[in-house]
Amino acid sequence: MFAVLLLTVTMPVRLSTVEANPAALAQHPAVARALRAADDLSEWTLAEQVRVTEIPAPPFQEGERARYLEAQFRQFGLEQVRIDAIGNVLGEYRGHDANSWVVLAAHLDTVFPPETPVRVAREGKRLVGPGISDNGNGLATLLAVVRALRTAKVVTAGSILFVANVGEEGEGNLRGIKHLLDDQGLRQKIRALIAIDGSGNDRLTRRALGSKRLEVTVRGPGGHSWGDFGLPNPIQALARAVTELAGVSIPEKPRTVLNVGVIEGGTSVNSIPYQASTKIDIRSEGAEQIKRLEAAVRQAVERAVEAENKAARRSEILQAEFKTIGERPGGEVPESARIVQVFRAVDSHLGIQTQFRTASTDANVPIALGMEAVAVSGGGRSGSSHSLREWYDPTERELGTKRILLALLLLAGVEL
Ligand SMILES: [Zn+2]
Incomplete structure (x- = not known):
């Protein structure tokens, strides 16, 4: 068998770098x-x-x-x-x-x-x-x-x-x-x-650009549109919340956006849905705007759920769940x-x-x-x-x- 010996000589001199231009x-x-x-x-x-x-x-x-x-x-x-x-x-x-x-x-x-x-x-x-x-x-x-x-x-x-x-x-x-x-x-x-x-x-x-993405899910008992009328409705609750969000002031500087990008829920035309959800994208050049708008989303949803529960003729209530689906530091x-x-x-x-x-x-x-x-x-x-x-x-x-x-x-x- 051969054994190969490799001798390496390392140069002690560091080469100079090209001038930084x-x-x-x-x-x-x-x-x-x-x-x-x-x-x-x-x-x-x-x-x-x-x-x-x-x-x-x-x-x-x-x-x-x-x-x-x-x-x-x-x-x-x-x-x-x-x-x-x-x-x-x-x-x-x-x-x-x-x-x-x-x-x-x-x-x-x-x-x-x-x-x-x-x-x-x-x-x-x-x-x-x-x-x-x-x-x-x-x-x-x-x-x-x-x-x-x-x-x-x-x-x-x-x-x-x-x-x-x-x-x-x-x-x-x-x-x-x-x-x-x-x-x-x-x-x-x-x-x-x-x-x-x-x-x-x-x-x-x-x-x-920093951003925060939220998924909001509203859940309730759900039921028949005729037989269970009067139950609180998750889609209606989200609709109330989104309507409120459409009125929230968004500054031009720092440039900020709030987008309701997805809304889904319900199973059929003659059912009171047991669930509805929405995905919301908040972006801003200013970190404080992201915090403010996230709070606005939570408040709008909580108020909407409360209003929907209050308007219902039954004792069953809706509940909202918030999930962060995206968070990018700015x-x-x-x-x-x-x-x-x-x-x-x-x-x-x-x-x-x-x-x-x-x-x-x-x-x-x-x-x-x-x-x-x-x-x-x-x-x-x-x-x-x-x-x-x-x-x-x-x-x-x-x-x-x-x-x-x-x-x-x-x-x-x-x-x-
Ligand atoms: Zn890309």
């Missing part, structure tokens, strides 16, 4: 190669976007798409590729420092239920299909960045963690990113987190934060007018934890998101990829 960075030979690769990979990225989009990834059923991303992470040379306990796909691009990480993440899930046809159609320059932009683009851009870095053999100072995460949309409730950052050991090593979501070369989200990263400065510098270098946005994304979680985090979008344009007619136009998509590449490399540092 995008113009200088873009001239670094390896970085210049990576930027060219972003151009060369344009067609491939688009094809990849279609492939990913055509693998269904309904909420809580991201497994098949996750396995595809896992295979791609492996094929394109990331290390320690794995799927964690909650279903996130992780892959490492090791730099010299294994104690300093920048995370680049894109969510796997869509808003579409399992039976949705996910075929992508070409209509002129546009691709049309549910999820083609949100987040087919985010995932394809993530892979394009991996390939560009590997092709160009960029050596970074810090390490980069690529993440295709579960649970961004709706009732997924940011569970993928929450799980990732629950790991205290990892969290302390993360210097910055960039979430790629949807499309647009100029978007920068440093304000995280907050903001200051404009002076390094991650914001880096994107501004990159944008001015690339001739992009930064458009600041307030949105609810995976970046909410790190932002609420006080970490440096933003959400950006993959390159190109899109519209009709979250609909079956969602479209994507790849014009100038390379610009968006380069923007993310440069910002990522400025944050991680590149070795000379």
